[in-house]
Amino acid sequence: MLKIEDLHMRFGGVVACNGFNAEIETGQIVGLIGPNGAGKTTIFNVITGVYKPTAGQILYSPAANEHHQLSGLGPDKIAKLGVCRTFQNIRLFGELSVLENVFIGNHLRVKSDVFSTVFRLPHYLVEEKRMYEKSLYLLEKIGLQDSRDEKASSLPYGMQRRLEIARALATDPKLLLLDEPAAGMNPQETMELIQFIREIKQEFDLTIFLIEHHMDVIMEISEKIYVLDHGLLIAEGDPSEIQQNERVVEAYLGVG
Amino acid sequence: MNEKSKTPVTLIILALTIVGLYLANRFLDAYQIRIINLSGIYVTLGLSMNLINGMTGMFSLGHAGFMAIGAYTVGILTMPVTMKEMNFFMQPIVPFLADVEWGFLPSLFAAGLISVLLGVLIGAPVLRLTDDYLAIATLGFAEIIRVVFTNTQSLTNGALGLKGIPNYTNTWWSWGVALITIWFISFLMKGTYGKAFLAIREDEVAARAMGISLFKHKVMSFAFGCFFAGVAGGLMAGLLGTIDPNMFRITLTFNILLIVVLGGLGKIGGTVVSAVIVTVMMEVLRFLDEAIDLGFVRLKGIPGMRMVVFSIILILVVIVREKGLLQRTKGRELTYAKN
Amino acid sequence: MGDISIFLQHLTNGISLGSLYALIAIGYTMVYGILRLINFAHGDIFMLGVYLTYYGVVYTALPWWIVFLLAPLLTGFVGILLEKTAYKPLRGSARITILISAIGASFLLQNLGIVIFGGRPRAFPVPQTLNHVVKLGGVSINVVTFIIPAVTILLLIGLTYFTTKTKTGLAMRALSKDYETASLMGIDINRIISITFFMGSFLAAIGGILWGSRYPQLMPLMGSMPGLKSFIAAVVGGIGNITGAVIGGFILGLGEIMLVALLPRLSGYRDAFAFILLIIILLVKPSGLMGGIREKV
Ligand SMILES: Nc1ncnc2c1ncn2[C@@H]1O[C@H](COP(=O)(O)OP(=O)(O)O)[C@@H](O)[C@H]1O
Numbered sequence: 054m055l056k057i058e059d060l061h062m063r064f065g066g067v068v069a070c071n072g073f074n075a076e077i078e079t080g081q082i083v084g085l086i087g088p089n090g091a092g093k094t095t096i097f098n099v100i101t102g103v104y105k106p107t108a109g110q111i112l113y114s115p116a117a118n119e120h121h122q123l124s125g126l127g128p129d130k131i132a133k134l135g136v137c138r139t140f141q142n143i144r145l146f147g148e149l150s151v152l153e154n155v156f157i158g159n160h161l162r163v164k165s166d167v168f169s170t171v172f173r174l175p176h177y178l179v180e181e182k183r184m185y186e187k188s189l190y191l192l193e194k195i196g197l198q199d200s201r202d203e204k205a206s207s208l209p210y211g212m213q214r215r216l217e218i219a220r221a222l223a224t225d226p227k228l229l230l231l232d233e234p235a236a237g238m239n240p241q242e243t244m245e246l247i248q249f250i251r252e253i254k255q256e257f258d259l260t261i262f263l264i265e266h267h268m269d270v271i272m273e274i275s276e277k278i279y280v281l282d283h284g285l286l287i288a289e290g291d292p293s294e295i296q297q298n299e300r301v302v303e304a305y306l307g308v309g
Numbered sequence: 310m311n312e313k314s315k316t317p318v319t320l321i322i323l324a325l326t327i328v329g330l331y332l333a334n335r336f337l338d339a340y341q342i343r344i345i346n347l348s349g350i351y352v353t354l355g356l357s358m359n360l361i362n363g364m365t366g367m368f369s370l371g372h373a374g375f376m377a378i379g380a381y382t383v384g385i386l387t388m389p390v391t392m393k394e395m396n397f398f399m400q401p402i403v404p405f406l407a408d409v410e411w412g413f414l415p416s417l418f419a420a421g422l423i424s425v426l427l428g429v430l431i432g433a434p435v436l437r438l439t440d441d442y443l444a445i446a447t448l449g450f451a452e453i454i455r456v457v458f459t460n461t462q463s464l465t466n467g468a469l470g471l472k473g474i475p476n477y478t479n480t481w482w483s484w485g486v487a488l489i490t491i492w493f494i495s496f497l498m499k500g501t502y503g504k505a506f507l508a509i510r511e512d513e514v515a516a517r518a519m520g521i522s523l524f525k526h527k528v529m530s531f532a533f534g535c536f537f538a539g540v541a542g543g544l545m546a547g548l549l550g551t552i553d554p555n556m557f558r559i560t561l562t563f564n565i566l567l568i569v570v571l572g573g574l575g576k577i578g579g580t581v582v583s584a585v586i587v588t589v590m591m592e593v594l595r596f597l598d599e600a601i602d603l604g605f606v607r608l609k610g611i612p613g614m615r616m617v618v619f620s621i622i623l624i625l626v627v628i629v630r631e632k633g634l635l636q637r638t639k640g641r642e643l644t645y646a647k648n
Numbered sequence: 649m650g651d652i653s654i655f656l657q658h659l660t661n662g663i664s665l666g667s668l669y670a671l672i673a674i675g676y677t678m679v680y681g682i683l684r685l686i687n688f689a690h691g692d693i694f695m696l697g698v699y700l701t702y703y704g705v706v707y708t709a710l711p712w713w714i715v716f717l718l719a720p721l722l723t724g725f726v727g728i729l730l731e732k733t734a735y736k737p738l739r740g741s742a743r744i745t746i747l748i749s750a751i752g753a754s755f756l757l758q759n760l761g762i763v764i765f766g767g768r769p770r771a772f773p774v775p776q777t778l779n780h781v782v783k784l785g786g787v788s789i790n791v792v793t794f795i796i797p798a799v800t801i802l803l804l805i806g807l808t809y810f811t812t813k814t815k816t817g818l819a820m821r822a823l824s825k826d827y828e829t830a831s832l833m834g835i836d837i838n839r840i841i842s843i844t845f846f847m848g849s850f851l852a853a854i855g856g857i858l859w860g861s862r863y864p865q866l867m868p869l870m871g872s873m874p875g876l877k878s879f880i881a882a883v884v885g886g887i888g889n890i891t892g893a894v895i896g897g898f899i900l901g902l903g904e905i906m907l908v909a910l911l912p913r914l915s916g917y918r919d920a921f922a923f924i925l926l927i928i929i930l931l932v933k934p935s936g937l938m939g940g941i942r943e944k945v
């Protein structure tokens with residue numbers, strides 16, 4: 054699904070990512086961990102086109118015979134190819150309603166042109182109805198159907214994180230990137246989130262790449278884990294391997 | 310549920326507007342009719358600027374320029390051939406325009422389209438600039454358009470301007486266009502493209518991550534804004550009958566900005582109301598600028614006082630409103646500090 | 649010979665106009681550096697400086713050179729007042745909001761100008777000392793054309809000393825590099841911002857006095873075009889960068905004069921020149937020639 058080769062990202066003097074390699078198979082849940090400032094979010098930003106990498110390849114293969122080089126594409130193009138994300142520092146459309154937030158996630162798949170929407174032509178109305186139904190379904194999935202008309206920024210923190218996931222799901226992604234989805238959640242909410250991630254993976258046929266600080270979440274959910282420190286990949290493997298890896302324990306688990 | 314209950318209200322408002330305009334035309338004098346016309350034109354202008362600035366979150370100050378394009382288009386296209394010869398005595402008008410004399414409707418359309426064409430042509434490259442740079446660049450465009458119109462003697466008659474443009478604009482035209490603009494922008498914002506504009510306003514990074522092309526949507530919003538501004542400029546030409554490049558200074562853009570800020574960034578109904586109020590106030594407060602005779606005393610007006618009042622209102626509204634907003638968002642994360 | 653002397657004349661005219669733009673541009677760039685705000689009213693502060701000088705010279709018994717010092721000081725305080733009333737209440741708001749307030753402030757000053765000073769143009773009382781023509785090898789030039797760049801250079805030297813050697817100046821630079829860190833380090837932000845507005849307005853008023861001595865027609869709207877052009881000069885040089893503002897000012901002044909001189913057919917487009925230059929720079933090198941502030945994403 055995704056193959057990252059020798060990825061480098063430099064900001065002036067700061068080297069946020071220094072030769073990252075990774076391979077994510079279709080249908081996997083893969084974790085990315087590392088101390089604060091290790092460069093995890095930067096890797097997400099590069100995959101989704103927010104930054105163009107200083108060097109390296111990002112090969113995305115949503116199907117057996119379909120391959121795209123993501124490096125150099127803009128974020129909107131990448132989202133259209135089926136790579137969508139959430140943000141560590143929640144970026145909802147704060148002044149808009151909960152429903153509108155999810156509805157906007159559908160926009161990239163719209164076929165009607167703008168004039169059909171203004172004149173509300175039949176073929177657009179069919180499309181719009183489908184988009185609203187899908188949005189409402191997603192809201193129901195995250196348990197926000199009753200808050201659909203509330204302002205997104207008025208939701209509690211945990212709900213905002215879920216809303217971001219619903220918004221991302223509305224884009225019909227194949228690869229979903231989650232940046233610290235459990236941040237700020239209590240243990241109860243965290244357990245629900247793990248369940249929720251498993252559920253959506255099944256239902257929407259997703260491949261998931263996630264950054265997380267809660268070790269229990271990562272260890273519980275990932276099939277494969279990459280560990281980053283100061284922009285360098287220091288370990289990779291399945292959860293049990295990572296837990297036993299000395300460098301990881303030293304650089305990260307011991308401190309955290 | 311909301312949807313269904315809204316339709317009759319819309320129809321009632323529409324009917325009231327038509328009856329109101331009919332009665333106004335029967336019973337009001339020319340000066341009052343003129344204010345009604347201006348209100349309608351300013352509704353269109355306010356909405357078109359609000360689409361760009363309030364709903365899509367760009368900051369364009371080019372409205373005077375787009376209006377100038379529309380006004381000159383209508384002026385040149387509708388003016389009778391003999392009138393053209395009288396106007397262009399310094400230098401004859403370019404041959405391909407010398408013999409045209411179009412009706413008002415096609416001229417208004419042309420005004421909108423040419424405004425879109427030029428607006429997008431010069432606007433598209435700078436739309437990716439952030440707030441303040443975009444503001445100054447679009448302001449620059451408006452100035453360039455004014456300078457060009459002052460210098461293209463055989464096309465625009467230069468600094469002399471155009472006189473004797475047929476007075477086609479009446480309340481049906483000005484408010485007809487205003488209603489069409491209200492309808493168009495309401496339905497645009499109801500649909501998925503309008504929602505995408507709002508998303509861009511709220512958070513460009515998140516909007517792009519959701520697959521929304523910033524360039525495409527910004528150009529789209531800008532183009533619609535240019536269209537209606539151009540048409541409104543055309544109506545203005547048909548109302549005043551006389552135009553010259555100096556009418557289209559930044560003061561004009563300032564008036565529209567005032568309407569948009571008072572009515573609320575992103576608010577359609579608010580813009581309509583504030584357009585009418587500002588237009589009427591501009592006239593009512595004219596006494597501040599000009600001498601008035603109250604029968605027993607003559608008060609001397611002070612030129613400029615009117616705009617002083619309006620500037621103070623603008624600053625106060627911005628500050629008071631923002632204070633409220635900051636108060637409300639204090640407990641939360643800084644959603645407004647996203648540069 | 650004739651050609652060269654005419655060219656020299658254009659050159660000195662260009663340099664003196666460029667110096668004026670530079671003086672105004674510094675105010676824009678300093679304010680932008682700290683508040684990330686285009687102070688739209690800066691051009692009108694410049695206008696105010698000229699009028700204050702006019703009234704000082706014409707209506708008081710003070711000698712002209714005292715007025716030439718007092719008026720800029722007074723203008724500086726108006727600058728502080730402007731910041732406190734129109735900008736400070738909005739600190740932390742969205743940029744578009746502050747920008748709207750800035751536009752409002754600009755219109756307020758212009759129209760207050762019309763109300764108080766009257767819309768009728770007035771003639772600036774240029775002191776005899778500044779206003780006589782000298783002949784230099786066949787080129788006759790008004791001394792004020794020399795005085796303008798000279799004063800500009802002196803002020804620049806002073807300003808450079810201030811920003812690199814004094815404590816306040818260093819704090820100002822720290823603040824423009826990194827607002828958050830600087831405010832955590834215990835720098836009194838309000839004081840620095842007031843000083844910035846004072847200095848910017850002071851320099852604009854000096855620019856105004858020199859402008860009046862060169863082009864002695866005063867009008868309440870006289871600040872808006874030079875203001876816009878000077879802002880463009882600041883962007884061209886790299887906004888936030890004082891040296892850049894000066895270089896931008898010279899490019900604009902010289903470019904404008906040379907356009908009129910060398911391509912007289914295009915002289916009607918003189919006012920468009922600056923805007924076209926602006927748009928080219930924004931598209932090609934948005935950080936300006938000397939490199940300005942870069943925002944962190
Ligand atoms: N746009 C940027 N400009 C400069 N430095 C950046 C930028 N984005 C990230 N960095 C730097 O890159 C490093 C890695 O940051 P990040 O990827 O956010 O870490 P993580 O998500 O692992 O906590 C940090 O030192 C951060 O300061």
Ligand SMILES: [Mg+2]
Binds near residue numbers: 093094095
């Ligand atoms: Mg991170």
